[in-house]
Amino acid sequence: MIEVDRLTKNYGLARxxxxxxxxxxxxxxxxxxxxxxxxxxxxxxxxxxYLLPTSGRAQIAGHDVVDESLxxxxxxxxxxxxxxxxxxxxxxxxxxxxxxxRGVTAVRRVTAIDRAVQLCGLSxxxxxxxxxxxxxxxxxxxxxxxxxxxxxxxxxxxxTSGLDPxxxxxxxxxxxxxxxxxxxILSTHYLQEVEKSCTRVIIVSQGDIVADDTRxxxxxxxxxxxxxxxxxxxxDDVRSQLAELFVNRKIAIVIGENSVLNCxxxxxxxxxxxxxxxxHLVVKNNWSLLELSRERATLEDVFRRLTMQASVEALxx
Amino acid sequence: xxxxxxxxxxxxxxxxxSPIAYVFGxxxxxxxxxxxxxxxxxxxxxxxxxxxxxxxxxxxxxxLFFLPGLTxxxxxxxxxxxxxxxxxxxxxxxxxxxxxxxxxxxxxLAVVLALTLVLPATLSVYGNLDWGPVLGAYLATLLLASxxxxxxxxxxxxTRDQIVxxxxxxxxxxxxxxxxxxxxxxxxxxxxxxWLLDLMNGISPYKYYESxxxxxxxTRDIVYFTCFCGFFLHCNALVLQARRAKG
Numbered sequence: 001m002i003e004v005d006r007l008t009k010n011y012g013l014a015r016x017x018x019x020x021x022x023x024x025x026x027x028x029x030x031x032x033x034x035x036x037x038x039x040x041x042x043x044x045x046x047x048x049x050y051l052l053p054t055s056g057r058a059q060i061a062g063h064d065v066v067d068e069s070l071x072x073x074x075x076x077x078x079x080x081x082x083x084x085x086x087x088x089x090x091x092x093x094x095x096x097x098x099x100x101x102r103g104v105t106a107v108r109r110v111t112a113i114d115r116a117v118q119l120c121g122l123s124x125x126x127x128x129x130x131x132x133x134x135x136x137x138x139x140x141x142x143x144x145x146x147x148x149x150x151x152x153x154x155x156x157x158x159x160t161s162g163l164d165p166x167x168x169x170x171x172x173x174x175x176x177x178x179x180x181x182x183x184x185i186l187s188t189h190y191l192q193e194v195e196k197s198c199t200r201v202i203i204v205s206q207g208d209i210v211a212d213d214t215r216x217x218x219x220x221x222x223x224x225x226x227x228x229x230x231x232x233x234x235x236d237d238v239r240s241q242l243a244e245l246f247v248n249r250k251i252a253i254v255i256g257e258n259s260v261l262n263c264x265x266x267x268x269x270x271x272x273x274x275x276x277x278x279x280h281l282v283v284k285n286n287w288s289l290l291e292l293s294r295e296r297a298t299l300e301d302v303f304r305r306l307t308m309q310a311s312v313e314a315l316x317x
Numbered sequence: 318x319x320x321x322x323x324x325x326x327x328x329x330x331x332x333x334x335s336p337i338a339y340v341f342g343x344x345x346x347x348x349x350x351x352x353x354x355x356x357x358x359x360x361x362x363x364x365x366x367x368x369x370x371x372x373x374x375x376x377x378x379x380x381l382f383f384l385p386g387l388t389x390x391x392x393x394x395x396x397x398x399x400x401x402x403x404x405x406x407x408x409x410x411x412x413x414x415x416x417x418x419x420x421x422x423x424x425x426l427a428v429v430l431a432l433t434l435v436l437p438a439t440l441s442v443y444g445n446l447d448w449g450p451v452l453g454a455y456l457a458t459l460l461l462a463s464x465x466x467x468x469x470x471x472x473x474x475x476t477r478d479q480i481v482x483x484x485x486x487x488x489x490x491x492x493x494x495x496x497x498x499x500x501x502x503x504x505x506x507x508x509x510x511x512w513l514l515d516l517m518n519g520i521s522p523y524k525y526y527e528s529x530x531x532x533x534x535x536t537r538d539i540v541y542f543t544c545f546c547g548f549f550l551h552c553n554a555l556v557l558q559a560r561r562a563k564g
Contacts, residue, residue: 009564016564045402049561050405070408070409071408074408078406084398086327086400087398088331089327093330098407100323101324101407102408103319145403
């Protein structure tokens with residue numbers, strides 16, 4: 001659906017994109033993740049035809065974004081960063097305008113607008129002027145505008161920025177619903193957003209892609225950080241035996257309620273079957289094991305590790 | 318063409334939902350009619366020939382100050398609020414966007430201008446008005462207005478600050494108009510080569526406007542105004558296009 005090949009974009013001397021390549025298949029929901037200024041918005045602006053790339057190519061649905069810009073623009077819905085809207089218009093007027101200009105035929109227009117209004121939960125405000133709406137509603141109008149012509153590809157630049165937590169949840173649910181019918185690329189610096197609604201994550205940093213994988217793969221690729229166990233047994237025994245079993249590992253033991261020992265063993269890099277050994281130890285000593293779990297790395301850890309690495313490398317380069 | 322119509326409708330409507338349209342319209346009419354009647358650009362004395370020549374002489378000067386004000390927001394505002402990004406990612410050619418906006422401003426102005434028809438109508442009731450030159454003069458006025466709108470719109474695309482667009486438009490139009498001023502040309506007649514004077518006279522809208530208001534609709538005048546608009550509208554497209562590459 002989307003093919004990007006060695007795309008670069010310079011703003012004067014600043015190199016915003018340093019030759020990124022990726023592809024998105026039909027029906028995927030891809031999260032573009034990166035710190036501010038990483039090149040997320042620039043990528044989207046090039047894909048939507050608003051900006052011309054300095055070099056490289058990009059195609060959407062088989063059409064080149066430079067040579068066949070109009071064809072591409074017919075197939076996309078776009079929500080630019082900070083959701084620009086014609087605030088003097090009424091919601092229904094605005095959606096009508098967007099549908100008309102994108103060539104939704106008069107016959108289909110009413111149903112198309114209805115569908116967008118329903119999906120985005122706008123039915124209560126269709127008669128209101130956009131300027132009177134709350135930020136959350138404005139964001140929904142922006143989304144409705146992007147889907148009113150049922151585009152093949154949805155490009156959403158920071159769809160949840162500036163919203164309060166409730167509104168974020170609403171918009172996120174909406175994106176999840178939209179992801180069932182459209183191919184979606186969204187950019188964000190909220191990690192929970194990608195964890196929840198994206199099937200794939202592309203992490204960009206300083207104009208380069210530093211990771212491109214499914215969410216689960218990315219998380220799995222990080223070593224588990226720690227094994228956590230809640231044990232009932234004589235504290236001194238537990239402490240010494242654990243130290244014996246996990247040589248050179250950091251072990252923390254905190255005594256909780258009912259003299260339960262909350263043990264955290266950092267297992268660091270590598271994937272030794274620490275749980276099995278631990279369980280075995282407990283059985284051998286006749287202690288009680290209340291809980292045994294592995295603390296997994298979150299996407300946040302992946303993100304921080306990859307983007308920090310990139311900026312450290314850039315510093316040394 | 319469908320896209321032009323959609324842009325045109327939205328733009329025209331945006332004039333009428335905002336107070337700008339009304340403030341502009343009322344001020345424009347008030348200034349024009351007050352100048353015409355109080356400064357006696359339109360003679361109302363008994364026995365005088367019913368003529369609107371003074372009125373149409375006044376028009377370019379009033380336009381000079383009002384039209385850049387009308388057009389300053391066309392692109393600058395879209396750029397400032399970010400809607401330009403949305404507009405440019407709709408499946409519409411840049412030329413069609415420009416044409417839609419241009420036509421909307423022109424039609425809006427035509428509506429305001431139509432209100433001034435009260436003046437010739439009144440004159441024709443009380444006196445013997447020759448409608449031929451009056452209608453010719455209205456045509457000249459519309460042509461001049463389109464040239465001014467194209468210029469103002471071009472400057473609006475150059476900056477995101479509306480006041481800057483206003484001032485640049487005003488200065489450009491003032492200079493262009495003044496270049497063809499007969500008094501200036503006469504004064505410079507001795508000191509400048511005649512080809513330069515011809516050039517000045519040739520690029521200034523002054524003589525073309527004058528000639529149509531006298532009631533003579535010459536193809537050359539129409540061609541001049543068409544080229545004038547075409548030039549600035551084309552520059553407008555180049556600016557928008559160049560900004561895509563620059564970012």
